[in-house]
Amino acid sequence: MSERILIVDDEERIRKLLNMYLVREGYEITEADNGEDALDLALEQDFHCILLDLMMPRMDGIEVAKRLRTQKSTPIIMLTAKGEENNRVEGFEVGADDYIVKPFSPREVVLRVKAILRRSSETTFIEADASTKDVIVYDHLVIDNDAHRVLADDVKVNLTPKEYELLLFLARSPDKVFDREELLREVWHYDFYGDLRTVDTHVKRLREKLNKVSPEASDMIHTVWGIGYKFEVNE
Amino acid sequence: MSERILIVDDEERIRKLLNMYLVREGYEITEADNGEDALDLALEQDFHCILLDLMMPRMDGIEVAKRLRTQKSTPIIMLTAKGEENNRVEGFEVGADDYIVKPFSPREVVLRVKAILRRSSETTFIEADASTKDVIVYDHLVIDNDAHRVLADDVKVNLTPKEYELLLFLARSPDKVFDREELLREVWHYDFYGDLRTVDTHVKRLREKLNKVSPEASDMIHTVWGIGYKFEVNE
DNA sequence: GCCCTGTATGACAGTATTATGACAATTGGA
DNA sequence: TCCAATTGTCATAATACTGTCATACAGGGC
Secondary structure (H helix, E strand, O other): OOOEEEEEOOOHHHHHHHHHHHHHOOOEEEEEOOHHHHHHHHHHOOOOEEEEEOOOOOOOHHHHHHHHHOOOOOOEEEEEEOOOOOHHHHHHHOOOOEEEEEOOOHHHHHHHHHHHHHHHHOOOOOOOOOOOOOEEEOOOEEEEOOOOEEEEOOEEEOOOHHHHHHHHHHHHOOOOEEEHHHHHHHHOOOOOOOOOHHHHHHHHHHHHHHHHHOHHHHOOEEEEOOOEEEEOOOO | OOOEEEEEOOOHHHHHHHHHHHHHOOOEEEEEOOHHHHHHHHHHOOOOEEEEEOOOOOOOHHHHHHHHHOOOOOOEEEEEEOOOOOHHHHHHHOOOOEEEEEOOOHHHHHHHHHHHHHHHHOOOOOOOOOOOOOEEEOOOEEEEOOOOEEEEOOEEEOOOHHHHHHHHHHHHOOOOOEEHHHHHHHHOOOOOOOOOHHHHHHHHHHHHHHHHHOHHHHOOEEEEOOOEEEEOOOO
């Protein structure tokens, strides 16, 4: 029996994007494009989680959450545009369980949904994620995400935000090929519609910086001809 | 089996904030928005710790603590607004184990809760409080939190309260990056909704004062472009 | 080898982010 | 109350980062 998720956003584009990624994970999706419908749906059906846009015409996310909370405790993940972040606290006040700032990466949303569902299903078991320090270690490359620091052969490499994000994303899924479109969506986030070749340039700059310190580290970023790039561990 | 904490405060905003941070640490949370419910809950269930607001309608924290203490010795951390501090002594009289003044930093609360739980679990073993001395020592920088004094290359640096708090906060989590929002929440406390750039200005002033005495000490405060700041130890 | 397609590179202009300095508001004592 | 220190905000200057494009280069099929 798959878990049911309600997606609420007035932008169809966002709904479809989330839908696609969540269906792929096996969730059953329902969509609503306004707060009123969302509230009705959420009250009459039992969803396991609700992805709720903050800003919507007629009834906004805060109001939906507030009213829903008088009846049910369905987990809510608020979607909020940058700049609306001041509503963040207000969102938590009315009982949102998590917050995602737009534009998000679809993969990130999937991870958060999973986290919420896990949390609400196994309230007994605690994962001490305090100790889960976020460090990726390979022979010639270490990425410490807490410190936001990259070491190639023990030498610090200064990366720009995009270079860092790109490397982190690739390194988190070693040996998996991503095409440029996918990378733009994940690293540049969904609202970026730029030149695919932008990725190439960033890969170039990233390799350049790594290569200066450690050719081996630089070589971990492979070009897959005709497809895209991957972070290769073996060999 | 996770440890159970009861949060008692009439302000929902405060409850949610504490809830969020404590859940993240793996604690199991129960909330109450008034003293009567709190007392009932605390008597019928066994909590490992109670976060108790001092000022509440109907039955205040003092009264709750007093009555609870006739039956149980559950550790109590009192939450008290600035200006209510006169009740502090009275609070300790009725058996509060610790005191936190509002507005607090969420992280601070987590630390105190951990401390209380640690203390109550190892009542047999006494840790020599010499080791608990709150002094942070680095090559070019010493922060003596007992004396509230900062030495850069053995020279005393006069910092304003905010500068001091900022430095202390950063230095307590070396190599970890904090964004401006997080710093505002932790150093400026949860009720501050100001300009994010306020952080920049304080960092500037802090660096200025440190730099005058020890450029090395000043350089420990790193800007992480696109993210925020961190206190860097290595290199 | 030759061509076609895809990738790497280098330069540049535009954009975003941070540092700084000045000022007003606030606070905390004397 | 007034003064001095501290604090928050803002405009501006100084930096750093990005995306795009034109061009050079490389891989693969024939």
